[in-house]
Amino acid sequence: MNGLKRITSMTKVTIIRPKKVFSLEDIKEIWRYKELLYFFTWRDFKVRYKQTFIGILWAIFQPFMTMVVFSVFFGGLLRVSSDGVPYPIFVYTGLLFWQFFSSALSDTSGVLISNQAIITKVYFPRLILPLSSVATKLVDFAIAAVILGGMMLYYGFTPDLMSIVVIPILLVITFMAAVGGGLFLAAVNVKYRDVRFILPFFIQLLLFLTPVIYPASVAGKYSWILAFNPMMGVIQNARAVLLGTAPINWMLISISFAATALLLIVGTIYFKKVERYFADIV
Numbered sequence: 001m002n003g004l005k006r007i008t009s010m011t012k013v014t015i016i017r018p019k020k021v022f023s024l025e026d027i028k029e030i031w032r033y034k035e036l037l038y039f040f041t042w043r044d045f046k047v048r049y050k051q052t053f054i055g056i057l058w059a060i061f062q063p064f065m066t067m068v069v070f071s072v073f074f075g076g077l078l079r080v081s082s083d084g085v086p087y088p089i090f091v092y093t094g095l096l097f098w099q100f101f102s103s104a105l106s107d108t109s110g111v112l113i114s115n116q117a118i119i120t121k122v123y124f125p126r127l128i129l130p131l132s133s134v135a136t137k138l139v140d141f142a143i144a145a146v147i148l149g150g151m152m153l154y155y156g157f158t159p160d161l162m163s164i165v166v167i168p169i170l171l172v173i174t175f176m177a178a179v180g181g182g183l184f185l186a187a188v189n190v191k192y193r194d195v196r197f198i199l200p201f202f203i204q205l206l207l208f209l210t211p212v213i214y215p216a217s218v219a220g221k222y223s224w225i226l227a228f229n230p231m232m233g234v235i236q237n238a239r240a241v242l243l244g245t246a247p248i249n250w251m252l253i254s255i256s257f258a259a260t261a262l263l264l265i266v267g268t269i270y271f272k273k274v275e276r277y278f279a280d281i282v
Helices: 002-010 024-032 034-049 055-077 087-109 128-155 163-191 195-208 216-226 230-243 250-281
Strands: none
Touching: 024 034, 034 128, 055 087, 055 128, 087 128, 087 163, 087 195, 087 230, 128 163, 163 195, 163 230, 163 250, 216 230, 230 250
16 A cells, blocks of 8 residues: 555656747757657648649649649730740749748648647647648649759759859748748637638739739839738749849848748747647637
């Protein structure tokens, strides 16, 4: 009996309570669970292309066919300006970054709902799920970028040496925008399922407010309004460094970085604030 009491008294109970704010400990915890982050990313990638006819070529098919349609209607029929470069490569450069952002934002918004069974049964840093969802789109981006490389060879474009510096920065900005927006929408979607109906319309509307199918110069003296959209700075400078459509605008890159950093902070704070209720209402 005394032995039983001694064993009982030595038993340690760990109580896990989610914190309301993001802290350095969250980063350390994500690092400790990095293998799980890799597993979720690889799982999402495999599930997405499982039992598909052309497999990962879907990552190329979607932006390529979108480019063809836009080239026929906007470049061919409507004669939309393309800053003096062939319209197909002009629009594909914009679509490459836009598809990464829009698809990552769309998938991340529903990542908590789609992983309901795991969230309600096992503890792990919930931030891993949105991060893995966006990381999956990085693989799609890399695959689709191969087509852009082929188009640059075909049209005779040689990327500026600054692309080695600028393109990773633009990719980081796009990643931050997708994660920040995705965290906020994922947290909202847990309680209000209207997000899945509203978001496709919002993304479609945002496409026409972003210079993907047209140059920012068409807005004339009002082009500064487009600068409030972080993806405007990303796409415009991607074309500048890869196609030479304009000088690199470091001020615009700084504005886009600051805007996405703010979006990431707001999204993370809101996500952490409502995290404690995920398992109860998901």
